[in-house]
Amino acid sequence: MHSNIVATVGVEHPTYGAPSLVQGVYGARGNLELAACDVTDGLWVFWYNSDLADDSLEPSDVGPGAWSAGLRFAMGQRYMDAVILQGTLGPDDLEVLALDANAVLQSWYWSAPHGFQRRTTDAATDVASFAAEHDEGTLTVQVETRHGAHHLAVSGPSPYPERQWQQRPGERGRNARATTTPDAAVCAVLTASGISIPEVAPGTIRAADSNRCGGTTELTWRDAAGRIRHLGVPQLAR
Template identity: 40%
Template sequence: MAAAPPPAPRTALPPPNRGGLAFAQGRYGLRGNLELLLCDEEDGLWVLWFNNDPEDTAPEPGGPPPGEWSGALRFGTGRRYDGVQVVQSAHGPHHLEVLATSGARTHRLRWNPETAFTTEEPPPTGRVRSASLTENPDGTLWTVVLAEDGSPRLFRADAGAYPRLAWEPAPLALARPRGPGAVLLVPLPDAPRPGLALLGASGGSYLAPDGDETALPAGLVGAAVVRGAVPRLYVWNEAAERIDVVDLGTPDPYRGLRLPGEGPVTALAATTLDHDPHRTDLVLRRGGRLWHVSDTGGDAPARSVPLLSRLTRTPGDEDRAVHRTS
């Protein structure tokens, strides 16, 4: 007698979300699951994870199979957020550092295995338009913001008493973008500080750790990663309806990446993957829908799928929600 097919998975679209999103490879799982943070339409943040285990790995009961997304968990309630950043920290260990903006204020949250998400003292940024967070390979945390007047301000954290962080302003000499849209940090190996990119409607600029400045294509929405020692920028080009990909400092730095869906890209985040040196994964919002995109570079077309939570079934879970609020 043939075995009965497995029960259909429990599926759901992501929770209604707005503003920015954050994406990083974490430490859990056999080769580092992916962590995604979303701003809820009204209250708090959501976190989902992508099962990055090999295809033949058995999933946890009720969890997503390899190659699928988990349900979402809400945290940080009590305010409506506009943007969010996340890094997998070397401190803790296995803690996630989260920097979010609500109105003109920044907020710091931290995930740890003992108490889940906790609220921490934010960096002394003052009132801001946008913010970015990163951690250098040596464990130094950095935040950069666009102040209300459009000027960038950089902060460095002494993590000697982690999780308490002592933030100090760091010198920065960079021209303002024309029509500032976003500010991004790029952690670079063997560099004393991260690279910094400012995006603008009429063009942007990238400041290397040694002070060299490079012009960037126009765009208000973008993401940054580093491949080896090469900074890579993904910038949404609304006029051409594509992502402009810039590998800074390489002989042939520019290429285009076509995207699924229709309409403007309103949020974009990216992460490299430790187990695949040629692949960068992106999550983007286009036409009100989230997409998971895998870019392997060169002329190869990107793999794009709608982002969907897909959980294995267990007995008694018929009435259990895919997304959880606590």
């Protein structure tokens, strides 16, 4: 069932920027995967156990309906933005694209039992902002450079787990990911859940759809204190 309980994610780990959330394939009902940049060093990934208490569960240190304490990786660099995607190769590896402080868009993947690994080939350089989509093993990244140019970086499924990137023409304005001003439906949901819109950090609201509870819109944002917040509501028309 849905609830109006707003969860705080990663309470003990200061993070930076807008979080990225996707529904994964792990667990009986598809856990949620959330990636965020550490304030000073590396990346964090948190996962939400979507299973119910009466599901046939494998042993886990995270109970049903709870967020994990977080896994830190990619230490040694500061990151400005990150996106996590559920892949179909590997099988079912997770994909992470992470923009470091030197404007390099790094390509990472997670596979069992090896964990997160950085690929030898980066997705793009001179990057100011980006957005990414996954479709049957192909990654398409919309890139805006620091000089205002736009292009696509596209990687097909071969030769996985490595990726080769091709640059293609892109369109201005397609790569905005965060909602600076949330739409009326999102504002109404947050307000009804006791969240004051002025207390939401500008540019950090994101919405992702999942199939939990018959269809859920997973809202994430950062509050005025810098904490990552999560709220799942019946799927909104967007």
